[in-house]
Amino acid sequence: MSDNEQGASSERTNPNILITGTPGTGKSTLAELASEATGLYYINVGELVKEKGLHEGFDQEFQSYILDDDKVIDELEQVVSKGGNIIEFHSCDLFPERWFDLVLVLRTDNTILYNRLEKRGYSQKKITENIDCEIFQVILEEARESYSNEIVVELQSNTIQDMESNASRIEQWVDNFKTKK
Ligand SMILES: Nc1ncnc2c1ncn2[C@@H]1O[C@H](COP(=O)(O)OP(=O)(O)OP(=O)(O)O)[C@@H](O)[C@H]1O
Numbered sequence: 286m287s288d289n290e291q292g293a294s295s296e297r298t299n300p301n302i303l304i305t306g307t308p309g310t311g312k313s314t315l316a317e318l319a320s321e322a323t324g325l326y327y328i329n330v331g332e333l334v335k336e337k338g339l340h341e342g343f344d345q346e347f348q349s350y351i352l353d354d355d356k357v358i359d360e361l362e363q364v365v366s367k368g369g370n371i372i373e374f375h376s377c378d379l380f381p382e383r384w385f386d387l388v389l390v391l392r393t394d395n396t397i398l399y400n401r402l403e404k405r406g407y408s409q410k411k412i413t414e415n416i417d418c419e420i421f422q423v424i425l426e427e428a429r430e431s432y433s434n435e436i437v438v439e440l441q442s443n444t445i446q447d448m449e450s451n452a453s454r455i456e457q458w459v460d461n462f463k464t465k466k
């Protein structure tokens with residue numbers, strides 16, 4: 286087996302799901318709910334980066350950590366290649382394509398997202414940056430460029446009802462994945 290095939294989707298009995306999207310679109314909220322519903326293991330990459338120091342320092346201008354991609358991949362490789370994970374991060378082009386069976390991109394209307402980010406006490410600069418990211422569909426484009434388009438799904442995340450229906454869609458999708466194996 287070549288390195289490329291190691292941990293490939295065809296070998297997994299439990300799927301790996303990536304939940305991505307602009308900050309504030311609801312990744313953590315959905316990932317936690319979906320993890321409870323499916324029993325898949327929840328990994329918050331942003332938290333892991335902070336906890337394990339998988340970065341090259343803090344960028345004061347952008348108020349965020351400068352990721353060390355190699356360290357992030359090394360840290361996650363073993364657990365992810367076994368399958369059975371829900372992984373959450375606000376970016377998606379750093380991970381190997383073979384890791385994921387489903388890539389969900391959360392989308393939120395601008396005014397709703399604006400209010401959520403303002404509530405968090407983000408600076409005007411950081412709010413504008415994130416709203417622009419959402420308007421220009423940056424993460425959706427990144428996902429489409431990084432993964433097979435068949436596994437990339439856009440999900441609306443404006444309301445609590447959206448969140449609940451997204452969680453039950455994930456639950457059904459996981460059941461279906463396991464039945465086919
Ligand atoms: N579908 C939704 N409907 C209404 N409110 C939501 C929804 N999803 C998330 N929220 C609320 O929006 C806020 C941001 O959600 P959350 O922290 O899950 O976003 P995130 O995408 O994980 O952000 P980050 O990238 O910064 O980690 C929270 O206060 C959460 O309760």
Ligand SMILES: [Mg+2]
Pocket residue numbers: 312313314373
């Ligand atoms: Mg989060």
